[in-house]
Amino acid sequence: MKLTVVGCSGSFPSAESACSSYLVEADGFRLLLDLGNGALGELQRHCGLYDLDAIFLSHLHADHCIDMCAYFVARYYRHDGGRCAPIPVHGPEGTEHRLTTAYADTPSASSMSEVFDFHTVKPSTFEIGPFTVHTERVRHPVEAYGIRIEHGGKSLTYSGDTGVTEALDELARDSDLFLCEAAFTHGKENIPDLHLNGREAGETAARAGVRRLVLTHIPPWTDPQVNLRDAREAFGGPVDLAAAGVTYEI
Ligand SMILES: [Zn+2]
C-alpha cells in the first residue's frame, strides 16, 4: 500500500496544508480517506480529478468532508458536458443529506446520488476494491469512525477524530502504520471524547503495539513539536508528524 498525505491540518487549513485527506493506493486502486477544506486542490497534485475509485468519510465535520461539495461540482458539471459515473462514498448515516444541504439551501434531492454512490458505514468488516477494511465507532461529538485497511499482509489504521477509547486500541492492533490524530496539547486542553493529545496518541500506539506512528490533524494553533515530543515519550517506535505531500510505502 502507498499512503499519501493530501492534507493534514486539524479543524481548519493552515498556510502549509489543507484539512484532512489521505490517499491510499494498491493494485492501481485509489481510496481516499476524508476530503476536508482545501483538499480537492491538493489532491490534484497526486492524481487526476477523476482517478479516485472510492471515498471513505470518517465523520461529517466540515474539516473532513466539505470539499465533497466542490468534488460534486467537478463530477456533475464536467467541462465536456458528460457526467461522471457514481463513485462509492462510504460515510456515516446521513452523509448524502449533510452534503446536499451543505451544497445548497434548496437542494435537489437526487443530484448528489447521480455522481456519488452512498453507502452507510457501521462498525463492520467489508471490502473496498482490493482492501479489507474494518470500521469502528470512536469517541467524538458526532458519529465518527476509525478505519483499519489491510492489503497484502500489511495494515494501516486511521483514527479519524476521537478521544481516548479502547475501540481505537483494538482497531490499530499491530498496525504497520498508525495515522493518529493529535489535535490537543497535553496539559492544555482536557475535554473528554473530542480529541487526543500527543501523549494520548503515543499511549494509544504503545497499547496497540503498532510499528510506526504518524501524528496528524494538528491545528494551526497547536505546537506540533510539543505533541511530537509528548508522543515520543509515550511510544518507543518511530513517530513522525504528517506533512502535506509526504508518502509512505506500507
Ligand atoms: Zn477534525
Ligand SMILES: [Zn+2]
Ligand atoms: Zn471532528
